[in-house]
Amino acid sequence: MGYQVHVLFDGYSSMNDSEMKANCSCTLIKGNKNIIVDTMTPWDRDRIIEGLSRHNLSPDKIDYLVCTHCHSDHVGNNNLFLNAKHIVGFSISSKDTYFIHPFETGEPYVIDDDIKVIPTPGHTLADVTVVVKTKDQGTVAITGDLFEKEEDIDNPHLWSHVAGSDDPEIQRQNRNRILSSVDWIVPGHGPMFKVTEKMKERSKDVLHHSDCNFHYI
Numbered sequence: 001m002g003y004q005v006h007v008l009f010d011g012y013s014s015m016n017d018s019e020m021k022a023n024c025s026c027t028l029i030k031g032n033k034n035i036i037v038d039t040m041t042p043w044d045r046d047r048i049i050e051g052l053s054r055h056n057l058s059p060d061k062i063d064y065l066v067c068t069h070c071h072s073d074h075v076g077n078n079n080l081f082l083n084a085k086h087i088v089g090f091s092i093s094s095k096d097t098y099f100i101h102p103f104e105t106g107e108p109y110v111i112d113d114d115i116k117v118i119p120t121p122g123h124t125l126a127d128v129t130v131v132v133k134t135k136d137q138g139t140v141a142i143t144g145d146l147f148e149k150e151e152d153i154d155n156p157h158l159w160s161h162v163a164g165s166d167d168p169e170i171q172r173q174n175r176n177r178i179l180s181s182v183d184w185i186v187p188g189h190g191p192m193f194k195v196t197e198k199m200k201e202r203s204k205d206v207l208h209h210s211d212c213n214f215h216y217i
């Protein structure tokens with residue numbers, strides 16, 4: 001049985017003069033292993049339980065929890081998932097045991113043949129992206145805030161300044177690398193979107209002219 005990606009809640013973000021409203025996309029990958037990606041704010045506990053129940057799952061049936069990075073809107077309900085191995089940014093743990101993994105050197109963490117967690121720093125220096133080969137949607141990347149929302153493809157100011165970036169140059173490279181190699185993206189703060197041929201071509205062109213060498217998706 002292949003994997004299916006279900007976005008339980010679409011992320012969003014909007015800004016006015018004095019405050020920003022935001023919550024992250026919360027995504028379930030269902031299949032041989034069950035994986036949840038990003039757990040929203042502590043106030044969303046009941047919604048997550050209810051979202052999982054729509055897919056006949058409860059938190060104790062989740063095998064892996066991945067938080068794409070350590071900002072408060074992405075880690076709020078990690079303690080719902082006590083049977084899962086936790087991958088929080090570059091840190092992998094279960095209870096008080098930490099598993100050493102060299103994300104820093106670009107090494108993906110392989111969950112199985114169809115799911116990898118790859119390092120995609122930029123938004124923070126320890127961001128990760130989950131890349132899934134699915135049964136009927138092709139390859140899907142759940143990227144957290146590497147992509148804020150689809151609109152940031154045409155308006156880079158949204159990811160580089162509104163959302164903020166700890167290393168814009170690395171983030172730009174990682175964005176292009178994801179665009180050039182997947183079919184769908186679940187961004188951190190907007191609905192899932194299809195990667196168009198135009199987006200792919202543009203990103204490949206940029207990658208071609210840079211010396212980054214990514215080949216592990």
Ligand SMILES: [Zn+2]
Pocket residue numbers: 024071073074145188189
């Ligand atoms: Zn975020």
